[in-house]
Amino acid sequence: MTKSPLLELEKVTKSFGGLIAVRNIDFQIDRNEIVGLVGPNGAGKSTLLKIINRFYKQDSGSIRFEGEDISRLNPHEVCKMGISGTTQIAQAFPDMTAIENVAIGVLFGKLGRTSVNEAKKKAAEVLRFVEFSENKMETLVKNLNIAELRRVQLAKALATNPKLLLLDEVTTGLGHIEGEKAIELIRKIRKSGITILMVEHIMKIIMGICDRVIVLNHGEKIAEGTPEEVVNNEAVIRSYLGESSDCLK
Amino acid sequence: MKKRTQLIIAVAIIAIIVVSAAAYYYTTLPPTRTIKIGLVASLTGSAADVGTDMERAAMMAVEEINEAGGVYVKEYNSKLKIELIVGDDKTNPQEGVAIVTKLITEDNVDVLVGGFSSAVTLASQVPAIEHNVPFVITGASSSSVTRRTDKDTSYMFHYCTITDDYSETIVRFLNHTVKPIVAPNRNLSLALLYQNTAYGQGCYQSTVYFINTLGLNITIVAAETFNMGDTDFHTQLLKIKNAKPDAVYHAGFTRDTADAIKQGIADVGLNTLYIAVECCEEPQFYEFLGSFGDRQILESKFGPQAESYSEAVDDYKAKYIERWGVIPGMMGADTYDAIYLIAKAIENAGTLDKAKIRDAIENIEMPQMLIMMKDGIIRFDENHEIDPLCFIEQMIWDGTTLKPYIVYPDELKQRDFELPPGYVPGGP
Amino acid sequence: MLLAISPPILIQIIVWGLIVGCIYVLLASGLNLIFGVMKVVNFAHGEFMILGGYISYSLSIFVGLNPYLSIFVSMIVVGVLGVIIERVCFHQILGTSKLNELILSLGLIYVLQNTMSILWTDYPVLINSPFESRVLDWVIIIGITMLIMTGFYILIRRTKIGRAMRATSQNRVAAMLMGINVEHINMLSFGLGTALAATAGTLLAIITSITPYSGEIPALKAFTIIILGGLGSPLGAVIGGLGYGLIESVAVTVLGGTWRDAVGFIILILVLIIRPMGLFGEKEI
Numbered sequence: 001m002t003k004s005p006l007l008e009l010e011k012v013t014k015s016f017g018g019l020i021a022v023r024n025i026d027f028q029i030d031r032n033e034i035v036g037l038v039g040p041n042g043a044g045k046s047t048l049l050k051i052i053n054r055f056y057k058q059d060s061g062s063i064r065f066e067g068e069d070i071s072r073l074n075p076h077e078v079c080k081m082g083i084s085g086t087t088q089i090a091q092a093f094p095d096m097t098a099i100e101n102v103a104i105g106v107l108f109g110k111l112g113r114t115s116v117n118e119a120k121k122k123a124a125e126v127l128r129f130v131e132f133s134e135n136k137m138e139t140l141v142k143n144l145n146i147a148e149l150r151r152v153q154l155a156k157a158l159a160t161n162p163k164l165l166l167l168d169e170v171t172t173g174l175g176h177i178e179g180e181k182a183i184e185l186i187r188k189i190r191k192s193g194i195t196i197l198m199v200e201h202i203m204k205i206i207m208g209i210c211d212r213v214i215v216l217n218h219g220e221k222i223a224e225g226t227p228e229e230v231v232n233n234e235a236v237i238r239s240y241l242g243e244s245s246d247c248l249k
Numbered sequence: 250m251k252k253r254t255q256l257i258i259a260v261a262i263i264a265i266i267v268v269s270a271a272a273y274y275y276t277t278l279p280p281t282r283t284i285k286i287g288l289v290a291s292l293t294g295s296a297a298d299v300g301t302d303m304e305r306a307a308m309m310a311v312e313e314i315n316e317a318g319g320v321y322v323k324e325y326n327s328k329l330k331i332e333l334i335v336g337d338d339k340t341n342p343q344e345g346v347a348i349v350t351k352l353i354t355e356d357n358v359d360v361l362v363g364g365f366s367s368a369v370t371l372a373s374q375v376p377a378i379e380h381n382v383p384f385v386i387t388g389a390s391s392s393s394v395t396r397r398t399d400k401d402t403s404y405m406f407h408y409c410t411i412t413d414d415y416s417e418t419i420v421r422f423l424n425h426t427v428k429p430i431v432a433p434n435r436n437l438s439l440a441l442l443y444q445n446t447a448y449g450q451g452c453y454q455s456t457v458y459f460i461n462t463l464g465l466n467i468t469i470v471a472a473e474t475f476n477m478g479d480t481d482f483h484t485q486l487l488k489i490k491n492a493k494p495d496a497v498y499h500a501g502f503t504r505d506t507a508d509a510i511k512q513g514i515a516d517v518g519l520n521t522l523y524i525a526v527e528c529c530e531e532p533q534f535y536e537f538l539g540s541f542g543d544r545q546i547l548e549s550k551f552g553p554q555a556e557s558y559s560e561a562v563d564d565y566k567a568k569y570i571e572r573w574g575v576i577p578g579m580m581g582a583d584t585y586d587a588i589y590l591i592a593k594a595i596e597n598a599g600t601l602d603k604a605k606i607r608d609a610i611e612n613i614e615m616p617q618m619l620i621m622m623k624d625g626i627i628r629f630d631e632n633h634e635i636d637p638l639c640f641i642e643q644m645i646w647d648g649t650t651l652k653p654y655i656v657y658p659d660e661l662k663q664r665d666f667e668l669p670p671g672y673v674p675g676g677p
Numbered sequence: 678m679l680l681a682i683s684p685p686i687l688i689q690i691i692v693w694g695l696i697v698g699c700i701y702v703l704l705a706s707g708l709n710l711i712f713g714v715m716k717v718v719n720f721a722h723g724e725f726m727i728l729g730g731y732i733s734y735s736l737s738i739f740v741g742l743n744p745y746l747s748i749f750v751s752m753i754v755v756g757v758l759g760v761i762i763e764r765v766c767f768h769q770i771l772g773t774s775k776l777n778e779l780i781l782s783l784g785l786i787y788v789l790q791n792t793m794s795i796l797w798t799d800y801p802v803l804i805n806s807p808f809e810s811r812v813l814d815w816v817i818i819i820g821i822t823m824l825i826m827t828g829f830y831i832l833i834r835r836t837k838i839g840r841a842m843r844a845t846s847q848n849r850v851a852a853m854l855m856g857i858n859v860e861h862i863n864m865l866s867f868g869l870g871t872a873l874a875a876t877a878g879t880l881l882a883i884i885t886s887i888t889p890y891s892g893e894i895p896a897l898k899a900f901t902i903i904i905l906g907g908l909g910s911p912l913g914a915v916i917g918g919l920g921y922g923l924i925e926s927v928a929v930t931v932l933g934g935t936w937r938d939a940v941g942f943i944i945l946i947l948v949l950i951i952r953p954m955g956l957f958g959e960k961e962i
Contacts, residue, residue: 478894480891508801508885516884537803
């Protein structure tokens with residue numbers, strides 16, 4: 001029995017009002033990988049993530065998850081299949097507590113029935129896993145700071161019991177120490193058996209944890225390979241010219 | 250190509266000949282036409298029940314006149330048929346203006362009839378005033394429709410009892426019949442609950458006026474208002490209860506009057522004598538009220554539900570039931586009379602010239618029909634108003650239906666007035 | 678002015694304000710739910726209310742069902758109709774433009790009014806209470822409102838579906854990311870909101886009479902209440918509804934019946950000047 005890759009994209013194209021955001025993207029992600037998606041601003045990274053979790057409908061091309069075609073499904077359906085993620089702007093339910101926020105993911109994010117009490121218990125576990133402070137679990141989310149909110153967001157995504165986790169700039173807005181902690185957490189998540197596709201603009205983070213990197217520019221894939229391969233790729237260097245050279249090193 | 254040109258020329262010539270022949274034919278033929286009467290009625294909105302009754306009555310009168318051959322108009326030397334064009338004012342002043350304008354400018358009506366609710370009619374009569382179209386108003390009960398100071402109302406006629414008639418009849422009845430029974434040694438305490446419209450305010454003001462000018466021993470202890478279309482009168486009734494009246498005069502439409510009486514008796518426990526005004530003389534009013542209407546009072550000028558008191562009314566009632574399957578309502582009677590009045594006026598005028606029709610209506614003299622007149626003759630006074638004879642009915646619940654009997658004035662009286670069951674007299 | 682009124686009558690005036698307030702609470706809560714979840718301003722809410730009243734009326738006349746029991750049948754019928762209308766109408770245009778939603782819900786007013794006018798005519802109807810004593814009716818009306826609002830509260834606060842509704846109303850994008858079928862939640866919220874309106878309509882037809890056109894002003898008042906109470910605040914709708922009923926009753930007593938409809942809007946304008954987020958609302962997030 002040959003196992004199909006976890007996620008396969010084939011010739012995925014999406015445009016907004018005539019402006020092409022991503023064009024003919026092909027790639028695969030295997031189980032238990034951490035794949036980085038990089039590129040200059042406006043390269044189409046976030047758009048691609050939103051197509052995978054079905055917020056956007058692609059114009060053409062197909063997407064398969066565990067061999068099943070998900071090109072026509074809705075966000076809540078792929079969520080139940082095991083694709084979950086965070087967005088650039090932290091999305092939460094402001095008038096619910098941290099634990100309630102995460103419990104929503106447990107209740108609706110996967111197939112099968114769960115009681116509200118079980119969900120809350122599971123939510124607390126997930127919050128502990130992401131090292132959310134114990135004494136803020138009953139705090140309304142609107143009263144949390146940005147670092148706490150990022151953890152809640154991560155916990156919400158994990159609560160849906162995903163196989164594939166899509167992370168969109170989880171370190172944005174975090175200080176240096178918090179950023180380090182976030183990277184630790186991503187490793188810990190992978191260790192628990194979850195595949196990760198992450199968008200990140202800080203190359204250092206990508207170099208540190210990714211097994212493989214896909215580079216986008218102007219909506220097209222220009223390179224793919226190990227972090228080392230990618231940073232030495234000429235097309236990549238050209239596309240990053242004008243950007244701060246820090247990005248590469 | 251040449252053949253086609255010839256064909257086009259031939260067709261054009263034939264067309265020109267046909268059109269000019271037709272035009273010639275029609276201009277030389279004696280003009281025959283119908284008399285166009287525009288009916289303004291509230292077919293939808295809060296007064297839809299009344300408007301429907303007006304429409305039915307008007308249709309009956311028109312059918313009757315047309316079946317008898319029509320109206321002889323000297324100018325045409327023939328009997329012309331009447332065409333009734335109905336316009337719905339939707340019980341709304343803006344809609345009223347729009348529909349009257351349409352009746353005048355698009356349908357080219359000769360005369361207008363109808364109009365219910367003074368508030369609506371005061372607006373909808375304006376296009377008729379501006380275009381000099383005679384308008385026999387059969388529904389608005391405020392005297393202002395023919396007594397405006399801001400507009401020339403010389404084309405407006407009011408074939409309808411007005412709030413002055415209601416209130417005068419009511420206060421005279423209270424003083425003559427009710428006061429000796431409930432308040433022989435003190436002033437009778439009267440409360441008013443009136444619609445905050447030209448009509449309701451007219452009822453209130455004329456009540457005050459007639460109590461004062463007639464020197465009656467009646468004191469107004471409460472005067473509460475409500476808005477057109479309101480359905481909840483509990484708070485006002487509680488306030489009235491607090492004022493301890495001997496009787497409550499409700500000046501409103503069928504629906505709010507029935508609601509207020511029910512709410513007063515059932516919810517508020519205000520067990521008093523309720524007086525409704527004539528525009529409630531609708532079959533629905535008796536149905537809504539049911540047993541709550543027992544021994545309550547209705548001022549009226551046309552009583553199709555009452556025992557026989559006039560042959561004309563009996564005839565009309567029978568024809569109406571046959572045609573529509575229901576008992577006629579109140580405002581329809583005025584409209585029915587008004588159509589006959591207009592027909593008679595046009596015949597007298599001998600023309601469809603609007604100014605001449607106006608003059609003929611102004612000078613009309615004909616025997617009373619459904620609405621009784623004090624001297625038995627339909628005629629308009631200097632204010633373009635009639636002098637109707639109103640009466641007071643008492644509704645009696647016999648266990649299954651509510652039926653009115655005339656209790657005042659003495660010349661029409663069918664039974665003696667009694668106090669309602671559980672009546673609690675008020676205080677000074 | 679209030680002092681001139683004898684205490685027993687004053688108590689009756691207050692009780693009456695609360696009874697009318699109950700109807701406002703039910704109406705405003707449903708409207709609030711629909712607005713909260715779908716962000717749709719359902720101007721036709723008053724017509725769903727009146728439709729509920731007519732269905733209960735017909736059940737009590739033709740089936741002889743106790744009107745207080747027919748509330749529950751009427752809730753289901755109107756709720757299902759609400760679901761269908763959401764599917765057929767609102768679902769199609771949701772998110773296209775606010776103007777489309779506005780025109781659709783305004784258009785629905787006339788569709789529903791005319792349909793009711795054809796089915797039940799324009800003559801007012803009243804549901805006759807099966808009880809001799811009106812006091813019993815009032816107790817039942819307050820009791821039923823408490824019962825239904827408690828059920829509503831439990832549904833929203835304690836059940837899975839209620840959590841999904843709250844989540845969707847607080848953040849639609851996050852709700853989708855968490856596996857909530859928001860279209861499904863729209864449909865259920867609209868159905869539940871209109872079912873609450875149907876309850877209000879039945880109670881209204883028991884205490885006063887209704888015509889197909891009676892829903893317009895109560896719907897406007899319900900909007901006032903949810904703006905006063907703070908958009909999306911369930912407690913605000915309850916306190917706002919009861920408060921509105923009381924204020925209206927007192928205003929009629931002190932200022933006269935003409936002021937019944939105007940007073941609430943005057944208060945609305947004053948409150949919005951002082952507290953733009955409403956009395957119980959939070960700032961926009």
